[in-house]
Amino acid sequence: MNNTKEVIRNVESRVSQAERRLQALVNKGSQLESRLGDLAQEVAALREKSQNNQQLAQQAKGKAERATAVAGRLSKEVEKVMQKYQDLQKQLENQHSGGDSLRRLMNLKMEAQRLLDKANSSKRKVDELEERFEANEREMQAKATQLQMLEKKVTELLHYIREKSTFYATC
Numbered sequence: 706m707n708n709t710k711e712v713i714r715n716v717e718s719r720v721s722q723a724e725r726r727l728q729a730l731v732n733k734g735s736q737l738e739s740r741l742g743d744l745a746q747e748v749a750a751l752r753e754k755s756q757n758n759q760q761l762a763q764q765a766k767g768k769a770e771r772a773t774a775v776a777g778r779l780s781k782e783v784e785k786v787m788q789k790y791q792d793l794q795k796q797l798e799n800q801h802s803g804g805d806s807l808r809r810l811m812n813l814k815m816e817a818q819r820l821l822d823k824a825n826s827s828k829r830k831v832d833e834l835e836e837r838f839e840a841n842e843r844e845m846q847a848k849a850t851q852l853q854m855l856e857k858k859v860t861e862l863l864h865y866i867r868e869k870s871t872f873y874a875t876c
Contacts, residue, residue, distance in 0.1 A: 730873045737866045744859045751852045758845040765838040772831040779824040786817040 793810050 727873075730869075734866070734870060734873070737862070737869070741859065741862055741866060744855070744862065748852070748855050748859055751848070751855060755845070755848050755852050758841070758848055762838070762841045762845050765834070765841050769831070769834045769838045772827070772834050776824070776827050776831045779820075779827050783817075783821050783824045786813075786820050790814060790817045 790813060793813055
């Protein structure tokens with residue numbers, strides 16, 4: 706009879722220990738699930754940021770392409786004006802008299818200079834836009850790399866939780 710009572714106490718003690726371990730494992734599983742949820746939210750936020758950055762990069766690329774096209778057109782216009790200026794200057798040299806021609810030529814020269822200044826200003830703006838676009842592309846690439854690392858970490862944690870859950874479920 707004493708042996709039976711001792712065996713019952715040992716069994717009750719083991720059951721109590723198993724219950725405490727099980728409760729600790731349940732608590733740890735809950736903590737891991739909570740952390741996984743937090744990580745999933747962070748990944749979702751990073752994905753959204755990445756999508757926003759991609760949209761901004763696309764917009765910047767479009768602006769850069771438009772600015773490049775405008776700069777190309779302005780460059781062609783400047784070349785035309787410079788050619789006209791040279792032609793007019795040659796005509797003026799061939800004519801000895803021509804106060805009116807000289808005045809027109811001076812007006813054309815001023816117009817050509819104005820167009821040249823405008824083209825140079827546009828080119829500077831295009832260069833600045835290209836620099837900003839490249840910086841945005843580098844930042845977007847860094848964020849994409851960060852997002853991939855976080856996704857990998859979440860996958861690893863999920864795998865770890867599944868392994869532990871399976872292990873403890875079979876105990």
